[in-house]
Amino acid sequence: MVDLLGARDIRRIAEALSVRPTKTLGQNFVIDANTVRRIADAARLQPDDIVIEVGPGLGSLTLALLPSSARLHAVEIDGRLAGALRPTVAARAPEQLDKLQVHHTDAMTVTASDFDTPPTALVANLPYNVAVPVVLHLLAVLPSIRRGLVMVQSEVAERMTAGPGSKIYGVPSVKLAWYAAARRAGSVPRGVFWPVPNVDSGLVAFERRDPPEGDRKAVFEVVDAAFAQRRKVLRGALSGWAGGMPAAERVLTAAGIDPRLRGEALDVHDFARIAAHREAR
Known part of the structure; x- marks a missing residue:
C-alpha cells in the first residue's frame, strides 16, 4: 500500500x-x-x-x-x-x-x-x-x-x-x-x-466523444463572438463576425437558428451549424 x-x-x-x-x-x-x-x-x-x-x-x-x-x-x-x-x-x-x-x-x-x-x-x-x-x-x-x-x-x-x-x-x-x-x-x-x-x-x-461536424477553429470563433456581449441577441452579437447585422441574420436563418435568441440558448451543434453556413456563403 x-x-x-x-x-x-x-x-x-x-x-x-x-x-x-x-x-x-x-x-x-x-x-x-x-x-x-x-x-x-x-x-x-x-x-x-x-x-x-x-x-x-x-x-x-x-x-x-x-x-x-x-x-x-x-x-x-x-x-x-x-x-x-x-x-x-x-x-x-x-x-x-x-x-x-x-x-x-x-x-x-x-x-x-x-x-x-x-x-x-x-x-x-x-x-x-x-x-x-x-x-x-x-x-x-x-x-x-x-x-x-x-x-x-x-x-x-x-x-x-x-x-x-x-x-x-x-x-x-x-x-x-x-x-x-x-x-x-x-x-x-x-x-x-x-x-x-x-x-x-x-x-x-x-x-x-466525437465532435460535431465542422472546423473547430471556425466554430470557436462563433462561440467567442456570441458570448462576448451575451446580453445581445445573436443577430447583434454576431454582426461583427458575420460582416453586419443583416448578414448575421441571414446566416442564422439559413442555419435554422432564431436570430432573436441569445447564445446561452444554443448547444455546440447549433454553433457548428452557424459556422458551417457562414463558410458556405
Whole structure:
C-alpha cells in the first residue's frame, strides 16, 4: 500500500525545498490523504490507462494515482517541485517509480510529441487561474485522452458542466462540450488545502466523444463572438463576425437558428451549424 502524504509531510517537504506556495502559479497543495484517495477513486482509471497529471506539486495525488496507472506523466512548471517528485515517490512508493515520467514544462506548451506513451486519461488538481485553458489545450493536442477528472474552483466546475439555458452557461461550457461530455463529480472543501484558498473546489469528470461536424477553429470563433456581449441577441452579437447585422441574420436563418435568441440558448451543434453556413456563403 502506498504511503500517502499528510499535512506534516507536505510542510516538511516544502520547507526542505524552500518552497512557499505562490498565487502566480496557483499553488494550493492538498494535505488530506482521504481527499486524495477519493479523487483517485473517482477517476475510475483502468489498469492500462496512461495518465497525465498537470501540476503534481509535492506529489500528493501522484502517489495515489500511480498504483492504478500503467504509466503516469507528471507535468510540472516549477523546477524545484519537478526535481523533487521522483525522490518523493522513491521514498514512499519505490515499486511505483518506474511508472513515473516527470516533464518540467508548462502544460500549455505540451504536444503529443512530448510523450513516448500517449496519455489516455487526464487527472489533476489544476491551478485555478489556468484550469479551463489547460483542459481545452490538452484535449486539442492529445486526442489520445479519452476521459478525465480535474479539480477546479467550484464556480469554474459549474461553468464547465453547465447546459444551454443556464445563466452560467458560456464559452467554457460550449468549448468543453466540443470534445467531451462533462459532469460534476463532487465537491472538495477549502480546508483540505495548504494554503487554504478563499473558495471551495469541485470535481469535473468527462468522457471524450466525437465532435460535431465542422472546423473547430471556425466554430470557436462563433462561440467567442456570441458570448462576448451575451446580453445581445445573436443577430447583434454576431454582426461583427458575420460582416453586419443583416448578414448575421441571414446566416442564422439559413442555419435554422432564431436570430432573436441569445447564445446561452444554443448547444455546440447549433454553433457548428452557424459556422458551417457562414463558410458556405
